[in-house]
Amino acid sequence: MTEQSREPSGFFAAERSAEIVAASFAGAEDERLREILTSLVRHAHAFVKDVGLTAEEWAAGIRFLTETGRKCDATRQEFILLSDVLGVSMLVESLNNPADGESTEATVEGPFHLVDSPERELGDAIGEGGEPCLVTGRVTDTSGAPVAGARVDVWQADADGFYDVQRPGEVPGGNLRGLFTADADGRFWFRTVVPRHYPIPTDGPVGALLRATGRHANRAAHIHFQVSGPGIRTLTTHLFADDSPYLDSDAVFGVKASLIRTFARVDDPDRAAEHGLPNPFRHVDFPVTIRRDASV
Amino acid sequence: MTEQSREPSGFFAAERSAEIVAASFAGAEDERLREILTSLVRHAHAFVKDVGLTAEEWAAGIRFLTETGRKCDATRQEFILLSDVLGVSMLVESLNNPADGESTEATVEGPFHLVDSPERELGDAIGEGGEPCLVTGRVTDTSGAPVAGARVDVWQADADGFYDVQRPGEVPGGNLRGLFTADADGRFWFRTVVPRHYPIPTDGPVGALLRATGRHANRAAHIHFQVSGPGIRTLTTHLFADDSPYLDSDAVFGVKASLIRTFARVDDPDRAAEHGLPNPFRHVDFPVTIRRDASV
Numbered sequence: 001m002t003e004q005s006r007e008p009s010g011f012f013a014a015e016r017s018a019e020i021v022a023a024s025f026a027g028a029e030d031e032r033l034r035e036i037l038t039s040l041v042r043h044a045h046a047f048v049k050d051v052g053l054t055a056e057e058w059a060a061g062i063r064f065l066t067e068t069g070r071k072c073d074a075t076r077q078e079f080i081l082l083s084d085v086l087g088v089s090m091l092v093e094s095l096n097n098p099a100d101g102e103s104t105e106a107t108v109e110g111p112f113h114l115v116d117s118p119e120r121e122l123g124d125a126i127g128e129g130g131e132p133c134l135v136t137g138r139v140t141d142t143s144g145a146p147v148a149g150a151r152v153d154v155w156q157a158d159a160d161g162f163y164d165v166q167r168p169g170e171v172p173g174g175n176l177r178g179l180f181t182a183d184a185d186g187r188f189w190f191r192t193v194v195p196r197h198y199p200i201p202t203d204g205p206v207g208a209l210l211r212a213t214g215r216h217a218n219r220a221a222h223i224h225f226q227v228s229g230p231g232i233r234t235l236t237t238h239l240f241a242d243d244s245p246y247l248d249s250d251a252v253f254g255v256k257a258s259l260i261r262t263f264a265r266v267d268d269p270d271r272a273a274e275h276g277l278p279n280p281f282r283h284v285d286f287p288v289t290i291r292r293d294a295s296v
Numbered sequence: 297m298t299e300q301s302r303e304p305s306g307f308f309a310a311e312r313s314a315e316i317v318a319a320s321f322a323g324a325e326d327e328r329l330r331e332i333l334t335s336l337v338r339h340a341h342a343f344v345k346d347v348g349l350t351a352e353e354w355a356a357g358i359r360f361l362t363e364t365g366r367k368c369d370a371t372r373q374e375f376i377l378l379s380d381v382l383g384v385s386m387l388v389e390s391l392n393n394p395a396d397g398e399s400t401e402a403t404v405e406g407p408f409h410l411v412d413s414p415e416r417e418l419g420d421a422i423g424e425g426g427e428p429c430l431v432t433g434r435v436t437d438t439s440g441a442p443v444a445g446a447r448v449d450v451w452q453a454d455a456d457g458f459y460d461v462q463r464p465g466e467v468p469g470g471n472l473r474g475l476f477t478a479d480a481d482g483r484f485w486f487r488t489v490v491p492r493h494y495p496i497p498t499d500g501p502v503g504a505l506l507r508a509t510g511r512h513a514n515r516a517a518h519i520h521f522q523v524s525g526p527g528i529r530t531l532t533t534h535l536f537a538d539d540s541p542y543l544d545s546d547a548v549f550g551v552k553a554s555l556i557r558t559f560a561r562v563d564d565p566d567r568a569a570e571h572g573l574p575n576p577f578r579h580v581d582f583p584v585t586i587r588r589d590a591s592v
Binding site for chain 1 (some may be wrong): 307308309311313314316317320321322323324325326329330331332333334335337340341342343344345346347348349350351353354358361363364365366368373375376379381383384385386387389390391392394501508509510511519542545549550551552553
């Protein structure tokens, strides 16, 4: 073998690096996979070149990813948290569910939708751990027609800022989670507690990243919603409380103005009694407008 | 709070997403960290937009990273393997150690330099598991002066394609690894086995990625070298065997033409006896030219 014959295009050269690596994926049967990997390699290599990444920085990146992996288990998803604080989750959600001026805007799912919500009856309390409140709403399509029997999945943190899965043994599984079926008019209602702002988990690599960059870890107060059903496009969103701090600096960039609501103070003994709530109580209404999806 | 006051710049908008997220790092004290994160976010968001990443594809990416993390342990580094097969490791190595036409070229460290090599005497055999051979070399600086006492760390796979850490209990720890100290003339020599091509580990997510993209997992036959010492710039490289398959399609893009050598067949009973080798034997010479580094 001569020296010359050893210089085929397959050999690595920094100036053509992304092209060389992308070419290695030419045999992928799945065209979409090839497209994604080609773009991923192109951007990853451009990043390394743009910042002139040193070997020590590369090693620090490998350590960071390894520690992120080590932090993941059945109830903790540190990679989703990382995607969240880098705004990647919110970007994916926004691109896939662009605001259309008609339907309710989407936001991130977050890392705590790991367990199935317990099936509950309309009007049930989903759990405890804070100031009682009533949530009402109605699922309609963009023509205004009710979506009878829509599935409304809700989950939220308690007043101390923890989801049930973060407090195994302390609170029952399913606390502050519920899966409801809207009535024939698309209406849903349930009892829960007023959400409070809380920090995302900071005892892992993502928390260290936030501290190193002077960012706070707080999420504005919210209740998660995932609304689905036959013939409708699944919507993943939050309802935000308008008196929450951090609305304009949410740690995961999740806030959209159209999703902010007032948790009103209601003084109405009859209505309180009807819903099994103390009087006065808090109430928020969250109408959900959802797109019909012919492809579903 | 009016609707208008709820639209500060901190709210997310897909069209300005990278800018918004980058701004959140403005408080980082470490300017280099801020620079790296800003570029990372810019490229990550551009990637998501360029391919129009769907929520399902994002979720598949999270699963891939999570499984990659789950595969890592004390003797397995799946994130390095991922960086390797995407050509990122080779790019970082090449940028940080650009070919200068004078010093020996660098290549990737790979994921198997996880344990300290045992200290050995010049001439020792570093282990067994293949056809015996003699490796000789001399460490000089770019002026041609010997680097007396240079530390020469070598490691390689056995003829079955496994490093010692992949066969715990089957082979002694430190098999086919050795840390040598060059003599006063910069020379080193040791006995080992002729390296063979072998597949990188394919029982994890990286292996699945290679299969899905029709790529083979093989590395061209090589011996790893890491040469260091006071006043010299550490060099991480390989010595490749010129009769190996996969030289032009190495799974981690590690091959450089200048690093390919012939493992010659030598018929010399006296020399064989001198080195404690059977006759005939194989021999490769790997002179290493290294840069002095004023900053070290």
